[in-house]
Amino acid sequence: MTPTTAVHATGLMKTFGDFRAVDGIDLDVQQGEIFGVLGPNGAGKTTMLKMLATLLPIDGGRASVFGVDVAREPHRIRQLLGVTGQYASVDEDLTATENLWLFGRLQGLRSADARATARRLLEQFGLQEAANKPIAQFSGGMRRRLDLAASLITRPPLIFLDEPTTGLDPRTRGQMWDTIRGLVADGCTVLLTTQYLDEADQLADRVSVIDRGRKVAQGTPDELKTSVGNSTLQLRLAAGADQELAAQVVRRVVGLEPVLTPGSAYMNVPLDAADGAADVLIGLRQAGVRIDSVSVAQPTLDEVFLALTGHDTGEAEQADTEINDRPVLEVR
Amino acid sequence: MSTLTLDPRPTARAAPPAVDPGAAVARARARTTPAELIGQTLSMAWRALKKMRRNPEQFFDVTFQPLLFTAMFAYIFGGAISGNVQRYLPLMIPGIVAQTVLTTCMSTGVQLREDMEKGVFDRFKALPIARIAPLAGPMVADLVRYLIAASLTFGMGIIIGYRPGGGVLGVLGAVALAIFTGWAMAWIFTWFGTIARSARAVQGYSMMVLFPLTFLSNAFVPVRTLPPALRTFVAINPVSHLVSATRDLANHGVISGQVGWTLLAALVVIAIFAPLSVRSYQRHL
Numbered sequence: 001m002t003p004t005t006a007v008h009a010t011g012l013m014k015t016f017g018d019f020r021a022v023d024g025i026d027l028d029v030q031q032g033e034i035f036g037v038l039g040p041n042g043a044g045k046t047t048m049l050k051m052l053a054t055l056l057p058i059d060g061g062r063a064s065v066f067g068v069d070v071a072r073e074p075h076r077i078r079q080l081l082g083v084t085g086q087y088a089s090v091d092e093d094l095t096a097t098e099n100l101w102l103f104g105r106l107q108g109l110r111s112a113d114a115r116a117t118a119r120r121l122l123e124q125f126g127l128q129e130a131a132n133k134p135i136a137q138f139s140g141g142m143r144r145r146l147d148l149a150a151s152l153i154t155r156p157p158l159i160f161l162d163e164p165t166t167g168l169d170p171r172t173r174g175q176m177w178d179t180i181r182g183l184v185a186d187g188c189t190v191l192l193t194t195q196y197l198d199e200a201d202q203l204a205d206r207v208s209v210i211d212r213g214r215k216v217a218q219g220t221p222d223e224l225k226t227s228v229g230n231s232t233l234q235l236r237l238a239a240g241a242d243q244e245l246a247a248q249v250v251r252r253v254v255g256l257e258p259v260l261t262p263g264s265a266y267m268n269v270p271l272d273a274a275d276g277a278a279d280v281l282i283g284l285r286q287a288g289v290r291i292d293s294v295s296v297a298q299p300t301l302d303e304v305f306l307a308l309t310g311h312d313t314g315e316a317e318q319a320d321t322e323i324n325d326r327p328v329l330e331v332r
Numbered sequence: 333m334s335t336l337t338l339d340p341r342p343t344a345r346a347a348p349p350a351v352d353p354g355a356a357v358a359r360a361r362a363r364t365t366p367a368e369l370i371g372q373t374l375s376m377a378w379r380a381l382k383k384m385r386r387n388p389e390q391f392f393d394v395t396f397q398p399l400l401f402t403a404m405f406a407y408i409f410g411g412a413i414s415g416n417v418q419r420y421l422p423l424m425i426p427g428i429v430a431q432t433v434l435t436t437c438m439s440t441g442v443q444l445r446e447d448m449e450k451g452v453f454d455r456f457k458a459l460p461i462a463r464i465a466p467l468a469g470p471m472v473a474d475l476v477r478y479l480i481a482a483s484l485t486f487g488m489g490i491i492i493g494y495r496p497g498g499g500v501l502g503v504l505g506a507v508a509l510a511i512f513t514g515w516a517m518a519w520i521f522t523w524f525g526t527i528a529r530s531a532r533a534v535q536g537y538s539m540m541v542l543f544p545l546t547f548l549s550n551a552f553v554p555v556r557t558l559p560p561a562l563r564t565f566v567a568i569n570p571v572s573h574l575v576s577a578t579r580d581l582a583n584h585g586v587i588s589g590q591v592g593w594t595l596l597a598a599l600v601v602i603a604i605f606a607p608l609s610v611r612s613y614q615r616h617l
Binding site: 031078090157158 | 351352353354356357359360361362363364368371372375376378379382383386387450451452453454455456457458459460461465
C-alpha cells in the first residue's frame with residue numbers, strides 16, 4: 001500500500017444467507033483517477049460500494065480509504081467520502097437550497113457558510129433557477145445533479161458514484177460525464193459503478209469487471225475492449241444462406257470465431273479494427289453467401305461478458321434494448 | 333425537462349482550492365462530540381418542523397382528537413360516572429391529556445417508518461453524524477405536537493366548564509409533565525418504527541399497546557369500580573401514574589409522589605428504548 005492509494009481492499013466479502021453477493025474482491029484505486037466497476041445488475045457492485053462506504057458491515061476481508069480502516073473507523077471514513085447512490089438521496093419535501101443547507105449544517109458548517117456553500121454548488125451545477133423549488137418538481141437529471149452536489153459539500157477527497165447516469169437521457173448523461181471529469185480536475189478520486197461499457201470507456205482510467213461477486217478482469221478500457229475486439233460486425237444472412245459456410249469464411253478471413261444466434265439468421269463477428277469488416281464481406285461475396293443487412297457496432301457489455309466469463313449478463317431483454325440504443329457505426 | 337446548461341468546470345472566480353486527501357485524513361475525527369450531537373439533532377428537528385409546516389394534515393390528530401374526545405367523553409360518560417359533567421371533568425381531563433399524548437407518540441413511530449423508507453435516509457447513514465440524530469431530531473420536533481395536544485385538551489376542558497384547582501402553575505406543570513412523558517414514551521414507538529416492516533405494521537403494533545394502556549388505567553373511570561384483578565394492573569400501569577400525577581398538578585397544584593414515579597418511569601423507558609432504537613436503526617442499514 002502506497003501513500004497514493006485512495007482505496008485499498010483485499011478479499012472483500014459479503015453474504016446474504018447462502019448468497020455470496022461479494023465474493024473475495026481485491027481493489028486498488030489510485031489517488032486522482034477515475035476507477036470504474038463494470039458489471040450487470042446483481043453483480044455485487046452496489047453491495048461492494050456500500051461496504052466501502054460503511055453502509056453495510058464487511059463480512060470478510062479488509063478495506064481502507066486513504067489508509068484509514070473502513071471497519072474500525074467508520075466515522076472517519078464518512079468524513080473522507082461522498083456517496084451518490086443509484087436513487088436520489090435528497091429530501092423530497094425540502095427545496096434544493098434547504099437540502100444542501102441541511103446537509104451542510106449536519107456536517108458542522110455554520111449557518112451562513114452552509115448557505116454560501118449551497119449557493120455555490122447550485123450555481124456550479126446549473127441549478128440556481130430551481131434553488132427554491134421543491135424537489136418533487138425536479139427532472140431526473142436535476143435530481144442526480146443535486147444529489148451529486150450534496151455529496152460535495154465538505155469537499156471530500158473521494159467520491160463514490162453508484163450508476164451515475166442510469167436512466168438519464170443522452171444529453172444529461174454527457175453533462176454528468178463532464179461534471180465527473182471536473183471533480184477529478186479538482187483533485188478528487190472517483191470510484192464509479194456502471195452497466196455501460198461506453199461509460200467506463202469515456203470516463204474511467206481503469207476498470208474492474210465484476211460478475212457474480214467476483215472480479216473477472218481488470219485493466220484500462222482499451223485493454224478490455226481489445227479482449228473482445230474493438231467492434232462487432234453484425235450480419236443478417238439472407239434466407240437460405242449457409243450459416244456453416246459463412247462461419248468458415250469468417251474463421252479463414254479474420255481468424256476469429258463468429259457468434260451465431262441459434263434459430264435466426266444473425267451472425268456477429270468480433271473485429272480488431274473496423275476495416276476488417278470489408279475483408280469479411282468480400283470473403284462472403286466470393287463464397288456466394290448472400291447477406292440482407294450489415295452494420296458495425298461497438299462492443300456491448302454483453303459481449304465483454306461473454307468473452308470474459310463464457311456466459312451472458314443474464315439480462316437478455318435488457319441487453320437487447322441496450323444493443324438497440326448503441327450508436328451503430330457506418331462501415332467506412 | 334429544464335433548459336439549464338451545466339458548466340462542469342468551475343470558473344476561475346468560483347474555483348475553490350484543490351481537494352487535499354492528506355489534510356482531510358488529518359482532519360477526520362473518530363467520533364462526534366456532544367456539542368456536534370446537539371447541533372445535528374437540532375438540524376434534524378428543523379427538517380422535521382419544515383415538513384410539518386408543509387404537510388399541515390399531520391396536525392389533524394393533535395388538534396381534532398383533543399377537541400373532539402374532550403367534549404365527547406365529557407358529555408357521554410360525565411353523567412354516568414360522576415353524576416354530572418362538571419364533576420367528571422377534573423377526573424377526565426388529565427386522562428384525556430395522557431391519552432392524547434400517547435396517541436401522538438404513535439404517529440412519531442409511524443412517521444419515522446415512512447421517513448426511513450425515503451432516499452434521504454441513505455444519505456443520513458452515509459454522513460459523518462451521530463447515529464441517533466436522525467431518530468432524535470423528529471422527536472424533538474414532536475415536542476411541538478405534544479404541546480399543542482396538551483394545551484388544546486386543557487383549553488377545551490376549560491371552555492366546557494373545567495376549573496383546574498391547581499391554578500395556572502399547576503396546569504403548566506401538568507402540561508410540561510405530559511410533554512416530557514410523551515417524549516419518553518415516543519421512544520417505544522420509535523423502536524417499533526425501526527423494527528416494523530411497514531408504516532402500517534407500526535400502526536398495528538402501536539394500537540395493540542395503546543388501547544390496553546390507556547383504557548386499562550384510571551384515565552376515565554374511578555379505580556374502585558373495577559374488578560380486583562384489573563385494579564392490580566391499573567395500579568402498575570405507567571399511564572395511571574401519569575394520569576394521577578397530572579391530576580395532582582392540575583387539580584391540586586401538588587407535586588406528589590406520583591410525579592416522581594412518572595418521571596422515573598419515563599427515564600426507564602428512555603434508557604431501554606433509545607439504545608434499542610439506535611441499534612435496530614443501524615441494523616437496518
